[in-house]
Amino acid sequence: MSVTATELDHHDDHDHKPSGFLDRWLFSTNHKDIGTLYLVFSLVMFLIGGSMAMIIRAELFQPGLQLVQPDFFNQMTTMHALVMIFGAVMPAFVGLANWMIPMMIGAPDMALPRMNNWSFWLLPFAFAMLLSTLFMDSGAPAAGWTLYPPLSLQGGNSFAFVIFAIHLMGISSIMGAINIIATILNMRAPGMNLLKMPLFVWTWLITAFLLIAVMPVLAGAVTMLLTDKFFATSFFNAAGGGDPVMFQHIFWFFGHPEVYIMILPAFGIVSEIIPTFARKPLFGYVSMVYATASIAFLSFIVWAHHMFTVGMPLGGELYFMYATMLIAVPTGVKVFNWVSTMWRGAMTFETPMLWALAFVILFTIGGFSGLMLAIVPADFQYHDTYFVVAHFHYVLVTGAIFAIIAGVYYWLPKWTGNMYNETWAKIHFWWSVISVNVLFFPQHFLGLAGMPRRIPDYSVQFTEFNQWSSIGGFAFGLAQVFFAIILIHACYYSKKKAAAQSWEGAKGLEWTIPSPAPHHTFSTPPKINKDQLAAGHLD
Amino acid sequence: MAQASGGYYVPHGTKWPIVGSIGLTTAVVGAANMLNGTFSSAQAMMFVGFAIIVFMMVGWFGQVIRESEAGTYGHQEDISFRMGMMWFILSEVMFFAAFFGALFYARMFALPWLGGEGTGLSTHDTLWPSFENIWPTNGPAHIGGPFETIPAFDIPLVNTLLLLTSGVTITLAHHALRKNQRTPLVWWLIATVALGATFMYFQVYEYIHAYSDLNLTLGSGIYGSTFFMLTGFHGMHVTVGAIMLMVITYRCMKGHFTPEHHFGFEAVAWYWHFVDVVWLGLFVFVYVV
Numbered sequence: 089m090s091v092t093a094t095e096l097d098h099h100d101d102h103d104h105k106p107s108g109f110l111d112r113w114l115f116s117t118n119h120k121d122i123g124t125l126y127l128v129f130s131l132v133m134f135l136i137g138g139s140m141a142m143i144i145r146a147e148l149f150q151p152g153l154q155l156v157q158p159d160f161f162n163q164m165t166t167m168h169a170l171v172m173i174f175g176a177v178m179p180a181f182v183g184l185a186n187w188m189i190p191m192m193i194g195a196p197d198m199a200l201p202r203m204n205n206w207s208f209w210l211l212p213f214a215f216a217m218l219l220s221t222l223f224m225d226s227g228a229p230a231a232g233w234t235l236y237p238p239l240s241l242q243g244g245n246s247f248a249f250v251i252f253a254i255h256l257m258g259i260s261s262i263m264g265a266i267n268i269i270a271t272i273l274n275m276r277a278p279g280m281n282l283l284k285m286p287l288f289v290w291t292w293l294i295t296a297f298l299l300i301a302v303m304p305v306l307a308g309a310v311t312m313l314l315t316d317k318f319f320a321t322s323f324f325n326a327a328g329g330g331d332p333v334m335f336q337h338i339f340w341f342f343g344h345p346e347v348y349i350m351i352l353p354a355f356g357i358v359s360e361i362i363p364t365f366a367r368k369p370l371f372g373y374v375s376m377v378y379a380t381a382s383i384a385f386l387s388f389i390v391w392a393h394h395m396f397t398v399g400m401p402l403g404g405e406l407y408f409m410y411a412t413m414l415i416a417v418p419t420g421v422k423v424f425n426w427v428s429t430m431w432r433g434a435m436t437f438e439t440p441m442l443w444a445l446a447f448v449i450l451f452t453i454g455g456f457s458g459l460m461l462a463i464v465p466a467d468f469q470y471h472d473t474y475f476v477v478a479h480f481h482y483v484l485v486t487g488a489i490f491a492i493i494a495g496v497y498y499w500l501p502k503w504t505g506n507m508y509n510e511t512w513a514k515i516h517f518w519w520s521v522i523s524v525n526v527l528f529f530p531q532h533f534l535g536l537a538g539m540p541r542r543i544p545d546y547s548v549q550f551t552e553f554n555q556w557s558s559i560g561g562f563a564f565g566l567a568q569v570f571f572a573i574i575l576i577h578a579c580y581y582s583k584k585k586a587a588a589q590s591w592e593g594a595k596g597l598e599w600t601i602p603s604p605a606p607h608h609t610f611s612t613p614p615k616i617n618k619d620q621l622a623a624g625h626l627d
Numbered sequence: 628m629a630q631a632s633g634g635y636y637v638p639h640g641t642k643w644p645i646v647g648s649i650g651l652t653t654a655v656v657g658a659a660n661m662l663n664g665t666f667s668s669a670q671a672m673m674f675v676g677f678a679i680i681v682f683m684m685v686g687w688f689g690q691v692i693r694e695s696e697a698g699t700y701g702h703q704e705d706i707s708f709r710m711g712m713m714w715f716i717l718s719e720v721m722f723f724a725a726f727f728g729a730l731f732y733a734r735m736f737a738l739p740w741l742g743g744e745g746t747g748l749s750t751h752d753t754l755w756p757s758f759e760n761i762w763p764t765n766g767p768a769h770i771g772g773p774f775e776t777i778p779a780f781d782i783p784l785v786n787t788l789l790l791l792t793s794g795v796t797i798t799l800a801h802h803a804l805r806k807n808q809r810t811p812l813v814w815w816l817i818a819t820v821a822l823g824a825t826f827m828y829f830q831v832y833e834y835i836h837a838y839s840d841l842n843l844t845l846g847s848g849i850y851g852s853t854f855f856m857l858t859g860f861h862g863m864h865v866t867v868g869a870i871m872l873m874v875i876t877y878r879c880m881k882g883h884f885t886p887e888h889h890f891g892f893e894a895v896a897w898y899w900h901f902v903d904v905v906w907l908g909l910f911v912f913v914y915v916v
């Protein structure tokens with residue numbers, strides 16, 4: 089049950105928000121305002137990246153070339169991935185971290201508030217650069233978001249822009265991650281021991297470590313691409329003693345931890361929501377922390393499972409296969425704990441809970457197809473087919489993005505002081521969850537039947553599944569426009585006010601402060617009362 | 628404008644990050660256009676961007692230094708700064724790790740395979756059957772032409788000793804600061820800067836020698852690529868570190884820092900030790916082995 093405000097809930101916070109628009113948003117050092125900036129930016133990028141997906145699905149509605157040229161199609165697949173990964177998913181998680189972590193640990197703000205501003209304000213510039221390549225004569229990058237040489241080196245003027253844009257995004261991510269770690273390790277209220285922190289905080293602590301460890305490696309990899317193209321180096325040129333496959337190793341040393349960067353905070357969100365609506369403490373809190381840390385550790389030693397078909401010694405293939413399958417163990421612990429949390433819980437199914445439940449089920453499907461892909465001999469069949477596309481969209485859309493949407497519905501009352509419209513939100517949920525499966529489930533079959541990814545045309549026998557997929561895609565895209573409308577309504581027009589503790593079963597320091605959260609919270613560290621701690625804490 | 632919020636200092640509003648974003652973007656858009664050759668003043672645009680970045684850094688650090696000298700920061704803020712610097716240095720370590728990784732991969736895997744080792748011989752057999760894997764190499768196509776390398780136990784060894792000594796002098800400076808002996812503090816810092824500058828002089832000398840006498844260039848295949856990228860990025864870091872050292876030397880001369888409270892000093896010292904350690908890796912894996 090959501091809890092709405094009573095007249096008791098008047099708070100007088102001398103908010104002293106900056107009054108000017110520029111002062112408030114451009115020069116902000118406030119974790120809540122910067123969190124809002126991140127979230128709004130992420131929504132805009134989500135819709136831009138989504139429009140690119142619509143172009144892809146429209147072209148794939150029929151075999152043959154209908155709407156776009158093959159090169160433009162490749163630009164769309166490349167840009168869709170870059171925009172969604174670096175523009176939508178990662179900034180959304182950082183936005184949620186900005187908003188929630190200080191409130192969850194009883195801190196007055198992020199540890200380094202000025203740097204926090206810079207972490208955000210690099211992103212609009214980086215994406216302006218990236219998106220500007222769409223208007224160049226030679227078009228946007230079209231070699232895939234993984235930028236494999238030698239193909240990526242053969243692009244036009246967009247190449248240097250993409251590389252530098254990635255550098256800016258990397259600087260932004262590293263500064264954001266440093267800030268999150270410093271905040272969590274240094275800004276906790278007295279009594280908020282590490283093993284009493286909400287799981288969202290834990291998952292972000294580990295994610296931030298991953299970001300600091302691998303974003304510089306991506307920067308190094310793309311720098312080598314840049315010098316190979318413009319400064320005559322031979323890193324990825326076999327004639328000079330280098331190796332194009334070496335790029336893939338360096339890239340995926342970044343790339344595999346990157347996928348956990350996009351899923352660990354999602355695990356954290358779901359671990360907050362399920363206990364609230366099951367009205368039970370999180371089952372196996374400590375094992376959740378250890379599982380998260382194990383996944384993070386394993387993420388560094390499995391990267392070449394993306395490269396089984398490019399040529400590797402047999403010993404390497406076997407090692408990367410078994411190491412990858414090992415990840416199923418800590419991930420299984422997590423799924424088991426979520427299910428056990430719900431076991432005999434007093435469950436209700438408000439919108440955040442619905443999204444979290446869908447996450448658990450659909451992310452697990454994505455995990456299973458990941459296990460299939462980890463098997464080397466099977467991967468020789470699946471590699472670069474739509475099976476892979478189906479796999480990573482199950483983990484990234486019904487995984488990461490579903491968790492983000494769950495988190496937005498869950499915490500929006502705290503941010504705005506308003507409840508969203510529950511009926512519309514439920515419609516949004518069912519509309520999305522059905523359409524997303526129509527969109528991505530048939531892609532498993534297409535992949536198993538041999539349809540390659542990143543191709544604008546296909547054999548006629550793939551037509552029907554592609555049409556289902558496109559119809560699902562259009563419906564899912566439209567559902568997210570509806571989501572944006574629900575959010576605008578909730579922020580500006582909703583009459584239903586939220587209480588400080590917006591959800592009956594919610595625990596945690598963030599629910600002890602008024603809704604909407606005042607501009608400054610916990611200016612002096614709160615005294616922590618044991619029953620206020622997030623569900624699942626140790627006694 | 629800024630005011631303390633409860634215990635922890637939370638500044639209210641800052642214009643420097645947006646200036647920094649404008650500077651960085653101007654610089655990289657200029658650089659991208661310069662590389663693409665799209666318009667003639669792109670290079671100028673890049674330098675304007677760099678100038679804006681320098682302006683931002685002077686302004687931002689200046690503000691923080693003024694706040695620090697005014698006693699704004701307590702113990703908890705100090706820990707935030709320390710963590711910020713430590714994790715930043717870790718990110719730098721990982722950046723170098725990418726280039727060391729490229730060097731190791733090329734030497735341990737790519738070149739042996741090109742030389743015919745292993746079972747996947749097609750590149751060797753079909754393209755370059757005569758290629759033998761002997762380091763240093765510029766690859767089977769001899770990209771960049773014949774070249775000679777710089778012997779390790781010559782200038783590079785001197786440079787190693789210079790940097791190791793500078794690690795000692797900055798530690799002595801730190802001890803002097805902790806004992807509040809201001810004159811030795813400044814002189815040890817000046818010695819550190821001088822050692823760093825001498826290192827850079829030798830590096831530049833070595834680069835000129837490599838380009839003009841040895842035909843060793845960035846374009847000398849995988850050897851030239853890894854050699855110049857690793858030593859080049861290291862040299863850039865030494866330059867930045869030396870500038871940071873000069874700033875704190877100036878601050879020490881102006882009477883900044885106390886024996887208990889000198890995060891800025893320590894951050895620079897950590898950074899200097901980091902470039903020192905990277906150099907040791909370079910000396911062993913780029914020059915000696």
Ligand SMILES: [Cu+2]
Pocket residue numbers: 343344347390391393394
């Ligand atoms: Cu992976």
